[in-house]
Amino acid sequence: MDKQRSSFTGKLGFVLTAAGSAVGLGNIWRFPYLAAKYGGGIFLLVYLILAVTFGFTLMAAEIAIGRKTGLSAVGAFQKLDKRFAWVGYLGAIVPMIITPYYSVIGGWVTKYFFVFASGGAEKAAGKTYFDDYIAETAEPILWFLVFVGLTALIVFFGVDKGIEKVSKVMMPVLVLMTVFIAVYIICMPGAMDGVLYYITPDFSKFSIQTVLAAMGQLFYSMSIAMGILITYGSYMKKDVNLESSVHQIEIFDTGIAFLAGLMIVPSVFVFSGGDEEALGKGAGLMFETLPKVFNSMTGGGIVGAAFFLMVFFAALTSSISLMETVVSFLGDRFGWGRKPACLAVFAFCVLLGLPSSLGYGVLDFIRIGSNTILDMFDFLANSIIMPIVAFMTSIFVGWILKPKALVDEIELTGTFKAKKLFTVIIKYIAPVCIVLILVSSLLDAFGIVTI
Ligand code: PHE
Numbered sequence: 001m002d003k004q005r006s007s008f009t010g011k012l013g014f015v016l017t018a019a020g021s022a023v024g025l026g027n028i029w030r031f032p033y034l035a036a037k038y039g040g041g042i043f044l045l046v047y048l049i050l051a052v053t054f055g056f057t058l059m060a061a062e063i064a065i066g067r068k069t070g071l072s073a074v075g076a077f078q079k080l081d082k083r084f085a086w087v088g089y090l091g092a093i094v095p096m097i098i099t100p101y102y103s104v105i106g107g108w109v110t111k112y113f114f115v116f117a118s119g120g121a122e123k124a125a126g127k128t129y130f131d132d133y134i135a136e137t138a139e140p141i142l143w144f145l146v147f148v149g150l151t152a153l154i155v156f157f158g159v160d161k162g163i164e165k166v167s168k169v170m171m172p173v174l175v176l177m178t179v180f181i182a183v184y185i186i187c188m189p190g191a192m193d194g195v196l197y198y199i200t201p202d203f204s205k206f207s208i209q210t211v212l213a214a215m216g217q218l219f220y221s222m223s224i225a226m227g228i229l230i231t232y233g234s235y236m237k238k239d240v241n242l243e244s245s246v247h248q249i250e251i252f253d254t255g256i257a258f259l260a261g262l263m264i265v266p267s268v269f270v271f272s273g274g275d276e277e278a279l280g281k282g283a284g285l286m287f288e289t290l291p292k293v294f295n296s297m298t299g300g301g302i303v304g305a306a307f308f309l310m311v312f313f314a315a316l317t318s319s320i321s322l323m324e325t326v327v328s329f330l331g332d333r334f335g336w337g338r339k340p341a342c343l344a345v346f347a348f349c350v351l352l353g354l355p356s357s358l359g360y361g362v363l364d365f366i367r368i369g370s371n372t373i374l375d376m377f378d379f380l381a382n383s384i385i386m387p388i389v390a391f392m393t394s395i396f397v398g399w400i401l402k403p404k405a406l407v408d409e410i411e412l413t414g415t416f417k418a419k420k421l422f423t424v425i426i427k428y429i430a431p432v433c434i435v436l437i438l439v440s441s442l443l444d445a446f447g448i449v450t451i
Helices: 011-022 025-037 041-069 073-080 082-117 129-135 138-157 160-186 191-199 208-221 228-234 242-272 282-296 300-334 338-358 373-401 403-413 419-445
Strands: none
Touching: 011 160, 011 228, 011 242, 011 300, 025 041, 025 082, 025 208, 025 242, 025 282, 025 300, 041 073, 041 191, 041 208, 041 228, 041 242, 041 373, 041 403, 041 419, 073 082, 073 228, 073 300, 073 373, 082 138, 082 228, 082 282, 082 300, 082 338, 082 373, 129 138, 129 282, 138 160, 138 300, 138 338, 160 191, 160 242, 160 282, 160 300, 191 242, 208 242, 208 373, 208 419, 228 300, 242 282, 242 403, 282 300, 282 373, 300 338, 338 373, 373 403, 373 419, 403 419
């Protein structure tokens, strides 16, 4: 590689870009519904523990691999050890699985923005509005196509930098709105039960599924185990402090997820009774509860429209970076031009997204347990492939490459404060725990052994 690799201007540029891609539907849509479903405080606790241990270590490792090699995932693994190139390929599959269904949810967000913007707050707060809507055939598909089409157009013309600028303005607004809505909801009668449920760990609700769900969410939210951070690392300058960048991205990403939960979980208690069925709603939780919150506010129609617009931008920047990853993978590996690659990825996303969308309507009969087609794609990416990639990455760094190689890379800008933690986790704790979590929860999920 003799071509000069362009790089981020500095630490702020790096952190903002990584955070921009990290913060998305994972934080606002996915984290709260998992927290609600998996026991509230106990999920939060497990998530936080995993974030400061696994999350920190794997994120630092991936960025360091990228910066050390100056290459994206497949090339980086290939350069360091040919036998591990397949880990790069496996990681590259993740965004291919996620982008289609991510766009289906993006379509729901877009629809909700238009409903609120056209004065439909009361309608959207109706008891069965969301379930009725996603069970339809044509309309959810239409909004899905709008969302994925827009993503593809932006990637096709390579104008994502412009969108990123817009979204950097949107992000603080989104954070402020989330704080505002959370405060509003916490002040409502009955909300305290929800707050307590969300922040007090109830150890009787602990299960191995909680840990797997938290781990999958961690990878998803921080864009770990899909090669993306390796690519970002390859653009990071050598004089940028890697360790503190990772801390900042983590704090930012986790902070927003926490706030989103603080807004949504208590709402479930205030408006839907907070029973197990309401909390276990899954993918539809945000769409079902927030309209009720907005509808109860004076001027809630505007607040709702503004909120869904912000979420739309957060989702769009993430879907752009997901699609971009697939497009550049096809370019790097198979020499495809940007435009044909983009068209192919678009077609692929439509093909895979359609069943996810229809899985709530005409294809509703295709379920594993209560899991819809969308849930199955989500499970495959987050709870199976990503843990495998994370496991292989830690084996590779811990035992083949040796942690020292990455510690040296991280220490280019001074001492690596968490060096010991990093080394112990990547060598022993991560591989052992990931295997235990993965195997036991799969056995559990398929009803072979119940833990
Ligand atoms: N981390 C993003 C989210 O939380 C999803 C994403 C993954 C975006 C990978 C880009 C790349 O929504």
